[in-house]
Amino acid sequence: MRMKYVLSEVLVGLWRNVTMTIAMIITMAVSLTMLGASGLMYRQVDDMKDLYYKNIEVSIFLKTDVSQPQIDALKTKLAGDPLVKETVYVDKQEAYKRFQEMFQDAPDLISAVKADSLPPSFRLKLVNPEQYKDIYNQYKGAEGVDEIVDQSKLLDKIFDILSSIQNIALAAAAVMAIAALLLVANTIQVAAYSKRREVAVMKLVGASNWFIQAPFVLEAVVAGLIGSLLGLVALIAAKYLLFDGSLKALQGLLSPISWGDIMFMFPLMAGVGGVISAVTAWVTLRFYLRV
Amino acid sequence: MTVMIEARNAMFSFGRTPALRGASIAVDAGEILAVMGPSGSGKSTLLHCLAGILVPDSGEILFDGARVDSMTETERSSLRRDRFGFVFQFGQLVPELTAAENVALPLLLSGVRRTEALRKAYGWFERLGLDGMEQRRSGELSGGQAQRVALARGLVAGPEVLFADEPTGALDSLTGEHVMELLVTAAREQGTTVILVTHEPRVAAYADREVIVRDGRVNAPERIAP
Numbered sequence: 001m002r003m004k005y006v007l008s009e010v011l012v013g014l015w016r017n018v019t020m021t022i023a024m025i026i027t028m029a030v031s032l033t034m035l036g037a038s039g040l041m042y043r044q045v046d047d048m049k050d051l052y053y054k055n056i057e058v059s060i061f062l063k064t065d066v067s068q069p070q071i072d073a074l075k076t077k078l079a080g081d082p083l084v085k086e087t088v089y090v091d092k093q094e095a096y097k098r099f100q101e102m103f104q105d106a107p108d109l110i111s112a113v114k115a116d117s118l119p120p121s122f123r124l125k126l127v128n129p130e131q132y133k134d135i136y137n138q139y140k141g142a143e144g145v146d147e148i149v150d151q152s153k154l155l156d157k158i159f160d161i162l163s164s165i166q167n168i169a170l171a172a173a174a175v176m177a178i179a180a181l182l183l184v185a186n187t188i189q190v191a192a193y194s195k196r197r198e199v200a201v202m203k204l205v206g207a208s209n210w211f212i213q214a215p216f217v218l219e220a221v222v223a224g225l226i227g228s229l230l231g232l233v234a235l236i237a238a239k240y241l242l243f244d245g246s247l248k249a250l251q252g253l254l255s256p257i258s259w260g261d262i263m264f265m266f267p268l269m270a271g272v273g274g275v276i277s278a279v280t281a282w283v284t285l286r287f288y289l290r291v
Numbered sequence: 292m293t294v295m296i297e298a299r300n301a302m303f304s305f306g307r308t309p310a311l312r313g314a315s316i317a318v319d320a321g322e323i324l325a326v327m328g329p330s331g332s333g334k335s336t337l338l339h340c341l342a343g344i345l346v347p348d349s350g351e352i353l354f355d356g357a358r359v360d361s362m363t364e365t366e367r368s369s370l371r372r373d374r375f376g377f378v379f380q381f382g383q384l385v386p387e388l389t390a391a392e393n394v395a396l397p398l399l400l401s402g403v404r405r406t407e408a409l410r411k412a413y414g415w416f417e418r419l420g421l422d423g424m425e426q427r428r429s430g431e432l433s434g435g436q437a438q439r440v441a442l443a444r445g446l447v448a449g450p451e452v453l454f455a456d457e458p459t460g461a462l463d464s465l466t467g468e469h470v471m472e473l474l475v476t477a478a479r480e481q482g483t484t485v486i487l488v489t490h491e492p493r494v495a496a497y498a499d500r501e502v503i504v505r506d507g508r509v510n511a512p513e514r515i516a517p
Binding site for chain 1: 342344364365368369370371372373375377379383384385386387396397400401444
C-alpha cells in the first residue's frame, strides 16, 4: 500500500499542476544541458591541450649576421641540454621555403622578401613544454641569438579564451540552476498547499515525516530526471547537428567529441538534477508541511 | 479513576497571538469530556497540544504519566499512530484511497499486513452501518457517511484516547446525533477516553463532563453526568 500510495501521489502531483511541472522540467533541462556542455568543454579543452602542447615548439631566432661558429656552438649546447627533446635547425633557405608555403596566397609579399632577410632559427621540442622560461633564461643572452618565441604563449591565449567560455557556460548553468531550484521550490509549495488537508490527515494518523514527504520529493526527482534526459537529448542533437554537421570542417582543430563523452555526462546531469531536486523539495517541505 | 491525559499550565502562541494562557485539564481513563467555548477561545489549540500535534511554549502535557511535550516528533508520530485516534469536522479522508483503505490507514502505517488491516476495517463498516461503501472514494460518500468512515478510522486501531474536533459540525442535526451515538457507543465498548471539542450543547450532552475554554484558560470543571 505504501509504495502504491507514494507512486500514485507522485503521478497525481505531476499531473495536477502540469504547466508548473513542464516549466520546472524545461528549466531543469536547460540548466543541465549547460552543465553537461560545460563538462564536455572541460574534457574537450583538456584533450586539445594534450594535442597541441605535444606539438608546440620554441623557436630561437638568430641574428641575420650570425656566424657559423656561433651556430655550431648553439647546436652543441642544445644537443646536450636535458630540457630539450628535439632540435631542428632551419637555415635561411629553409625559412624562405616555409615562408613561401605559408604565404602562397600572397605573391606580392613573397616577391618583396628575399631569403637573405629571413633569420635562421632553431626549432625546439621541449621535454616539458612548461619549462619554456628556463630555456629563455639560458639562451636569451647567447651569442648570435636575436629572439626566442614560445608557441605555448600563443596557445595560452587561446586556452584562456576557451576557459572563459567554459566559465561563462558554468555561470549560465549556475544561474539557470538557481531558476530551476526556485521553480522546484515553488512547485512543491503549491503541491503541498493543495494537499494540505491530506497531509494533515496523514500526520494525524501518525504517518512519519518521510512517508508524507516522499511523494513530493519523488515528484521533484522525477521532474529532475526527465530534465536530465531532455538535456542528454539536447547534447546528442548538438553533437549530431554541430560537431558532426556544420562544424565538421574544424575537426582538425577541435578534438573530436565521442558518443562515449556524451554518455559519460548523463550520470552527472541525472545525479545533479535528481539530488538538487530532492534536496530542494525536502528543504521546502521542512517549512511548509506543518500541521 | 486514573488520569489518562493531562495539561498543566500549558501556554501556546501563534506568533504574537496567545492561544493558550496557562490551560490546565485532566481527563480520566474511559471518560468522555466535552470541551466547549466560543470561537477563538483556544479549545482546538488545547486539543492539538494534548494530542501532541502542537508542542506548548511552556507547561506540561502528560499522557499515561509520560511527558508528551518533551517527546521528539517521531515519538509523537508513533503515539498518534498507535495510541490516539482522531475525528475532525470534515471527515478529511485521503481522496486517493478507498473508504476501506482510509479506515485501515492507521493499521497500515503501523505495519499491520494489508489483508489483516482491511479485514479489521471491513468489520467497522458493518458496525457503523456502512455496508457496501468499502470501495467508494471520499467523493462518492455523503457528509454523514464520510464522517462515519472517519470515525471508523479513528477507532480501528483501538486507541486509548480519541480526539474529536467538532465531529458533527458539518452534519445536519439528525445525522450529527447518529454519528455521536455511534461514537459514544464505540468508545464505551472499547473503553476509549474521548476528548470532544464542540460548541453545540446537544453534542456536549453526550459527554460525562464538560469544561469551558475562555481566553486560553480552562474554567473549573463541571460534572454533568454521573
